[in-house]
Amino acid sequence: MAKFTRRQFLGTSIGGGALLIGGDATAQDTTRAKSAARTRADVCIVGAGYAGLAAAWRLKKAGASVIVLEARTRVGGRTWTMNMKGGGWIDLGGQWVGGSQKRYLALIEEMGAKTYPSPDGGKTLYLGITEPGYFAVTNEKEYDYPGGNLTKVAYDKLDELADKVNPEAPWNYPGAEEYDSNTFAEWLRKNIENENARRAVGGLVSSVACASPEEISTLHMLFLIKACDGLKAIKNDAQELRLIGGTQPVAKKVADRLGAAVKTGQPVRRIEWNAGGVKVHADRMTVEARHAIIAVPPNLAGAIEYDPALPTDRMQVTQRWPQGLVIKVQMVFSEPFWREDKRQLNGASLDYLALVGETADSGVPEEYSKAGILTGFIYSAQARKVAPLPAEERKKIVLQEIAKRFGPKALNPVNYHELNWTTQQWSRGCFTGFLTPGATVLFRSAVRDPSGPLHWAGTETATIWPSFIDGAIRSGERAADEVIKAKG
C-alpha cells in the first residue's frame, strides 16, 4: 500500500480546502499501473466507488469483461478509511450500515468483512434548539426537548406524505408539481409554526443530503424519506452497525477480485458513443466497449464531454443535481471520556445553530483500540462560512464547541482529522447529490434512463437507500442488469 505524500494531504489547502492534520493514520490506498493503452472490453465502467465496483463485480460474475476507469489513485470513492497507528481506524467518508441496507450487508458478507454495533446507549445532547446556548440532555427517541412533541408530529406528517411516493417515479406523486416547486424551507414555514420543531425538522436535510432546506425540493425530500424506508430508518437503523476495518476495505476487496481490470489515475474526459458502442477516453487510456456505466456523482457525469452530446433531458438534469456540502471531522482522544460523564452521554449531539451540526461516537471495539473517537459534521451554510479559514483556526473553533458539549477534555485530542469533501475534485461534495426544485417534475426519468449504450449509476440514481452506500451498490447492480438484459 502506497503512503500518501504530504502534497496529497495538503495540496488543496488554498482557499480552505481539504486538510488532514495529525499523524496517526496511513491511507488505505492502491496505486495501479498508469501506462498508456488502448483496450477493449464488453463494458467500460467510469468510477471505482461502490457503485462502479458493484456494477463491475456483477458483470464479471455474469461472464462479461470489464474495465473500470477511476480518476483517483485509490478506489472507494466517497469512502476513505485511515488506519490508526497502534490499531483502530477512522472513516473519513461513508461509515455506517444497518437497517434494511441488505445489498450492502450482502456484499460485506461476500467479501468476508465483519460488522460491529455502533457504540450506543446513553443520552444525546440537544443544543441551541430554542436559542443559542440552550442545552438539554435527552433520550432522543423520546423527543424529550422543547418542541420535541411538535417535531415528532412533523416527522409523522412527513412519513405519511412520503409514504405515497413511488421512488421509481416520484414525478407521479399527487400534487408533484406543487411539492417540487416548493423548497423544503417553504414547506417548513407553511407547516411548522413552532421554531424549535421547524429547526429540528429542517436539520433532516443536513443529515440526509448535507444541503440546506432553502435549496432542496420538498418532493425530493419526500422521495429520499420514502426511498430510505422512512424517517425512523434514516435516523436510527442506518447507523446501527460499523465495519471492522472501516468501509473502504470492502471496496478494495471487490477491486482486488477485479484485479487488473481496475485502472486508477485515469480521469475520463470524453466519451464517443453511438448505438453500436462507446469509446471512453481517459488521460492515458482509451477503452472501446459495447456499453459504458457512468458511476460517478451526477455533476461529474455531466462534466464529461460526450460526442455526440447527451440527450437534452439528461444533459439538463445533471446541471440540476448538485452535491451536498460537508466537512467531516474525526477527533481521536486517548479514551471515550464522554461515556464516563455523569450525564451518561453517548457522544451524540445535535445543534442546529452551531458550526458542528451533529456529533457521534465512532469508537472501534476495544480489542482494536481503546481510543475515544468523536465524529463531527459541519454542514452546508456552516461549512461554507468556515471553509476559507486557516485549518488551525477552524480546528480551534470546532474543539471549543465540542468542549462545551462534552467538557474540557475535548480540547486536547490526540489527533484531529478533517475532510472537506467539496475540495475532492472527483467527488465535489458529499454525502450525495440532490435534485433542485422543479428538476424531478421537469426531467423525470432522465435521472436514470440509459442513453443508448450509456448507463447511469451512483447512489444518486438509486431508488432504495439513495445517498447511502447501499444505494450505490444497488445502482451499480441495476446498471449491470440493464447491460446484461441488453445482450449485445
Added chain:
Amino acid sequence: MAKFTRRQFLGTSIGGGALLIGGDATAQDTTRAKSAARTRADVCIVGAGYAGLAAAWRLKKAGASVIVLEARTRVGGRTWTMNMKGGGWIDLGGQWVGGSQKRYLALIEEMGAKTYPSPDGGKTLYLGITEPGYFAVTNEKEYDYPGGNLTKVAYDKLDELADKVNPEAPWNYPGAEEYDSNTFAEWLRKNIENENARRAVGGLVSSVACASPEEISTLHMLFLIKACDGLKAIKNDAQELRLIGGTQPVAKKVADRLGAAVKTGQPVRRIEWNAGGVKVHADRMTVEARHAIIAVPPNLAGAIEYDPALPTDRMQVTQRWPQGLVIKVQMVFSEPFWREDKRQLNGASLDYLALVGETADSGVPEEYSKAGILTGFIYSAQARKVAPLPAEERKKIVLQEIAKRFGPKALNPVNYHELNWTTQQWSRGCFTGFLTPGATVLFRSAVRDPSGPLHWAGTETATIWPSFIDGAIRSGERAADEVIKAKG
C-alpha cells in the same frame, strides 16, 4: 471561411439533438491552427464567446499578452450566424441589441458594424392565455387581452420589488432568505390569483432565462429584472435593434484583431493554479500565464478540473447554476406574408400553453433579402418534451402551430432551421445559466469573486444585462479590469 461539414450539422441528432434542415445557409466559421504547443502569455482566457473576446480585447489594448482557448472550431459562443444564399442572414443564437445595452452598442461601433431597427409596428397575437385555443390580436403594450390588466399590475409589483435589489449583492435584499427559498412558481401562486395573468407573468422566466417558474429562485428573478433595467426594458427595448450581417460577425471581428492569440478547437480540461499563476491544459496546447479568465457558462466552468480544487463556495455554486433549455427555430419564407394580413400582424405571438412559446419577425432590410423570416422559441418543459422526436416530426408540429397563428402559408417555408442549444456540448443550454433556489443566499459573492489568479466571466456573472450579449461583454471587461488592477 471553412464550410461546416454535414457531420457537424447532423452529428448530434441522436436523441433529439441539434439539427439544421435546409440548405440556404453557410456557417460563418473560423478554423484556426490546431498544432500542439506550450506557450506563455500574461493572461489565458478560456472561451471565445463575447465575454472572453471582450476580456482579451480590453487586455490587449492595455498592453497585456493574451491567449484565448476556445473548445469549438468557431468563435462567438452563444451567437452563431448563418448567411442565406442570395443575401440576408439568420442568427441561431443571440440576435438583438438595444435599450441601455451600451457596452454592446459601443463594441458594435468600434468594430465598424451597423444596426437596423427590428421589424416593428402591427399587432401581436396572444393565444392560449385563457384556455387552449383562445386567440386575441392585441397591442401588447396596452395589455389588451383577458387578464391583461392584472398582468400589468403584477409586472408593476415585480418592478417595484426588484427596484430594491442591488445587483452587485442580491443576497443583501430585505427578506432575501425567504425570496431565495421560494421558486418563482410559488411567488406566482401566492401573488397572482388570476390564471391568465399568472401564466403571462410566468412566461417571463422563459423569455429571460429559458427556464420554468418551478425551478428558478424568486430572488434571482428579481435580480435579473433589476440588473436588466426593469421589465419594460427586458420586454421591449432589448429587442429594438438587430445587426446588419448578424451578431456573430462582430465577435469574429474582435477575434480577427486578436489574430493568432485565438486558438480554436482547444477544449480546456485542466487548470493548475497557485498564487503565482496558472497552467491551462487544453487538448493540444498548454498555456502558462499569470492569470486566467474563465469565460464560459458556470456549469462548464465547473466541469473543468482544477488543481488544487476550487474554493468550497465556488466549487459548490457552479453546481447550482444550470443552463436554460431552448430550441430556437428560424423559418424562412419567400415573403413576410404576415405583414400583409388584414389583422395587421407584426409576426410576434405568445402562447404559454403551446410548443412554440414566442415568435418574432426576424426579417432583414429589403436590400439584403426580401425573404420573410420568423423566429420561434420552444422553451424549457416544452422543449424537453419534443427534443426526443425525429426532427421532421418536430418540424411538422411547429409549422402547424405557426400556421394556426399566421395562416396556411406558414406550412411551406423555403427553409427551416433549428438549434437545440442544450446539445451544443460547449454551451449545454441557452440563453443563460440561472441560479437555483437558495444558491444566491448560500453562496453569495462566490458567483463572481476571483479565486487567486482565476477570474470568472460570462454573461451569468454580469451585474448589468446578465443573460444578454451586453452582459457578456461587461463581464469580460470587468474580469480584464480585475487582472489589470492586480498588476502582477
